[in-house]
Amino acid sequence: MATDGVRPDIQALRALAVVLVVLFHWWPSALPGGYIGVDVFFVISGFLITSLLLREIDRSGRVSLTRFWARRARRILPAALLTLLVCALATVLVVPIGLWPQFLAELRASTVYVQNWQLAADASDYFAVAEHVRSPVQHFWSLSVEEQFYVLWPAVLAVAAGRRRTLVAAIAALTAVSLAYSLYETGGDPAAAYFVTPARAWEFGAGGLLAAAGPASRPSAALCCAGLGAILVGAVRFSPATPFPGVAALVPVLGAAAVIHAGPSVRALAVRPVQFLGNHSYSIYLWHWPLLVLAPFVLAHELDPGVKVVLLAVTLVLAWLSKRLVEDPVRTSVRLTPWWTFSAAGAATLGVLAVVAGATASVDDQLRQARHASQTVLAAAPKCFGAAAHDREHPCRNPALRLSVVPTPLEAHALPNLPCPVVERRGPLQVCTFGARTGTAVALLGDSHASHWRAALDVAARSSGWHGLSMTHTGCPLSIAAPALQEPERSLCEDWRRHVFAWFPHHPEVSTVFVSAISAPREDFEAEVRGYLGAWERLPATVQRIVVLRDTPRVRGNTDVCVERELARHHEAGPACAVPRSGAVARDAEAVAASRLRTGRVRVVDLTDFLCDPRRCQPVIGGALVYKDNNHLTTVFSRSLGPYLRLAIERAGTP
Numbered sequence: 001m002a003t004d005g006v007r008p009d010i011q012a013l014r015a016l017a018v019v020l021v022v023l024f025h026w027w028p029s030a031l032p033g034g035y036i037g038v039d040v041f042f043v044i045s046g047f048l049i050t051s052l053l054l055r056e057i058d059r060s061g062r063v064s065l066t067r068f069w070a071r072r073a074r075r076i077l078p079a080a081l082l083t084l085l086v087c088a089l090a091t092v093l094v095v096p097i098g099l100w101p102q103f104l105a106e107l108r109a110s111t112v113y114v115q116n117w118q119l120a121a122d123a124s125d126y127f128a129v130a131e132h133v134r135s136p137v138q139h140f141w142s143l144s145v146e147e148q149f150y151v152l153w154p155a156v157l158a159v160a161a162g163r164r165r166t167l168v169a170a171i172a173a174l175t176a177v178s179l180a181y182s183l184y185e186t187g188g189d190p191a192a193a194y195f196v197t198p199a200r201a202w203e204f205g206a207g208g209l210l211a212a213a214g215p216a217s218r219p220s221a222a223l224c225c226a227g228l229g230a231i232l233v234g235a236v237r238f239s240p241a242t243p244f245p246g247v248a249a250l251v252p253v254l255g256a257a258a259v260i261h262a263g264p265s266v267r268a269l270a271v272r273p274v275q276f277l278g279n280h281s282y283s284i285y286l287w288h289w290p291l292l293v294l295a296p297f298v299l300a301h302e303l304d305p306g307v308k309v310v311l312l313a314v315t316l317v318l319a320w321l322s323k324r325l326v327e328d329p330v331r332t333s334v335r336l337t338p339w340w341t342f343s344a345a346g347a348a349t350l351g352v353l354a355v356v357a358g359a360t361a362s363v364d365d366q367l368r369q370a371r372h373a374s375q376t377v378l379a380a381a382p383k384c385f386g387a388a389a390h391d392r393e394h395p396c397r398n399p400a401l402r403l404s405v406v407p408t409p410l411e412a413h414a415l416p417n418l419p420c421p422v423v424e425r426r427g428p429l430q431v432c433t434f435g436a437r438t439g440t441a442v443a444l445l446g447d448s449h450a451s452h453w454r455a456a457l458d459v460a461a462r463s464s465g466w467h468g469l470s471m472t473h474t475g476c477p478l479s480i481a482a483p484a485l486q487e488p489e490r491s492l493c494e495d496w497r498r499h500v501f502a503w504f505p506h507h508p509e510v511s512t513v514f515v516s517a518i519s520a521p522r523e524d525f526e527a528e529v530r531g532y533l534g535a536w537e538r539l540p541a542t543v544q545r546i547v548v549l550r551d552t553p554r555v556r557g558n559t560d561v562c563v564e565r566e567l568a569r570h571h572e573a574g575p576a577c578a579v580p581r582s583g584a585v586a587r588d589a590e591a592v593a594a595s596r597l598r599t600g601r602v603r604v605v606d607l608t609d610f611l612c613d614p615r616r617c618q619p620v621i622g623g624a625l626v627y628k629d630n631n632h633l634t635t636v637f638s639r640s641l642g643p644y645l646r647l648a649i650e651r652a653g654t655p
Contacts, residue, residue: 459642
């Protein structure tokens with residue numbers, strides 16, 4: 001995303017690329033394929049860097065790696081390191097400590113430009129509705145790919161610098177191999193293919209081949225417009241359900257190549273607003289994502305459209321300031337020799353890493369203390385722990401648990417979900433097992449609000465001899481109604497649902513299905529009810545019983561901060577951070593749908609009284625932390641519900 005030399009058509013292409021990316025991130029349903037803006041940036045970088053290196057080879061017969069890398073460092077690192085430092089400080093100041101481990105790990109990876117490999121190793125799905133919050137530096141994955149290109153590409157060209165034909169052949173061969181790998185990896189492991197450098201290198205190679213081919217004999221407005229049209233069609237027609245990069249990435253790559261090869265042929269692309277966006281595209285890209293991620297922590301609520309527009313203006317101001325005050329002065333400095341450049345870059349990088357390391361050490365120490373305290377409490381198996389404290393049939397009170405919180409909010413974020421070994425994969429459908437190894441087969445379906453029941457169901461299943469199969473998918477209730485999601489996630493959910501319905505005819509042994517879903521307010525409640533009824537009708541007759549696990553209450557968005565604060569004060573966190581029951585318990589469309597059926601096939605199990613007393617819902621019950629955020633149960637509390645869930649299921653007459 002760097003600029004060396006100014007061609008108005010390329011600056012306009014940069015402007016288009018950054019607008020696509022920003023719109024996709026901020027309003028994904030408006031432009032579901034806007035993520036292809038990154039591919040456009042890759043082609044531009046491949047073209048410009050290869051052009052620069054070829055000119056140097058033609059002039060001197062060699063490539064000076066030292067001078068090249070020094071120029072790249074002066075261009076790329078100042079604004080990037082400033083952004084990373086701001087994100088590190090903001091994480092410490094405004095982000096709940098429970099999210100620090102994730103954010104700090106990604107900050108560390110971004111600072112040394114291996115964020116793409118970190119996300120690939122974590123099996124992150126760039127498009128998925130994550131149960132955890134995305135970090136403010138996730139977008140550094142593409143900058144990491146670019147930086148790796150800047151390190152390796154000139155070395156490749158330096159080796160083949162002797163003869164132009166050999167050099168072009170080397171570029172073509174590497175591009176072809178990378179494209180083949182991208183096609184293969186996209187088909188086998190699309191989440192990793194999206195991030196890893198070998199699956200993206202061909203996009204830079206396409207720009208490199210364009211540079212080696214030389215300019216067109218004359219500018220072509222028709223070719224330029226065709227290229228822009230291809231990019232726009234891809235941005236509108238593609239979605240996160242599109243296998244990517246793979247074959248689909250040819251659309252933005254060839255479109256960008258067409259615009260570059262056409263030359264400065266369309267005067268409208270040279271207008272000032274377009275050129276401003278192009279000139280500041282790198283800084284806009286750096287700042288837009290951290291603002292989007294961090295603002296909700298500062299404001300303590302989700303961003304509405306008006307706030308997003310204001311933050312977009314703030315992004316442009318920050319981009320202008322960082323370019324004027326940071327990027328340009330360093331890039332154009334005549335005093336920064338390569339030695340001073342590398343020294344300053346190294347010192348600044350170490351400074352950012354030191355901030356991250358200090359915060360990491362602090363959170364690791366707190367996490368060790370929290371785990372030790374939690375293990376001590378759990379090992380003692382105290383009476384009245386967790387849901388047992390709200391057992392109305394057998395009232396129980398343990399004053400020793402008054403100041404206990406197991407796990408702490410920090411620990412809750414760091415703890416993995418209940419292990420669920422995967423036994424089958426079909427597209428987006430992933431089947432894993434819980435409960436007894438053999439026995440009556442039961443299934444769990446729904447979104448993440450079904451997933452958080454798995455720990456409780458595991459306890460119930462083990463004691464009752466049920467073999468559980470979990471097929472949940474974050475953000476996707478088992479409903480034929482259109483998912484209340486923006487388009488990037490909607491397509492994924494619809495695909496998951498199709499696979500679920502196709503799975504059951506092959507598994508007639510599953511006679512009982514447990515379902516649950518988030519009960520967030522919807523504009524059309526009746527459509528939601530009909531969606532659940534329609535989905536249950538599509539389950540085969542072999543599914544004799546459907547058990548609706550009524551959704552859990554939700555607490556305030558900053559409840560984890562409240563609990564941490566009360567812990568530090570040695571106050572009882574449950575009552576201090578409680579919310580009124582009337583506002584915490586939402587109307588559950590799935591439970592309403594079940595109540596409208598006259599048959600005995602669908603039953604409702606409601607454990608709300610174990611999470612709330614008649615007036616309030618507390619985030620800490622019987623010394624157990626109920627929620628790991630504001631609406632998902634912790635595994636510890638979910639397990640404490642297990643015996644009561646089993647009893648409620650038996651009373652409902654299932655399985």
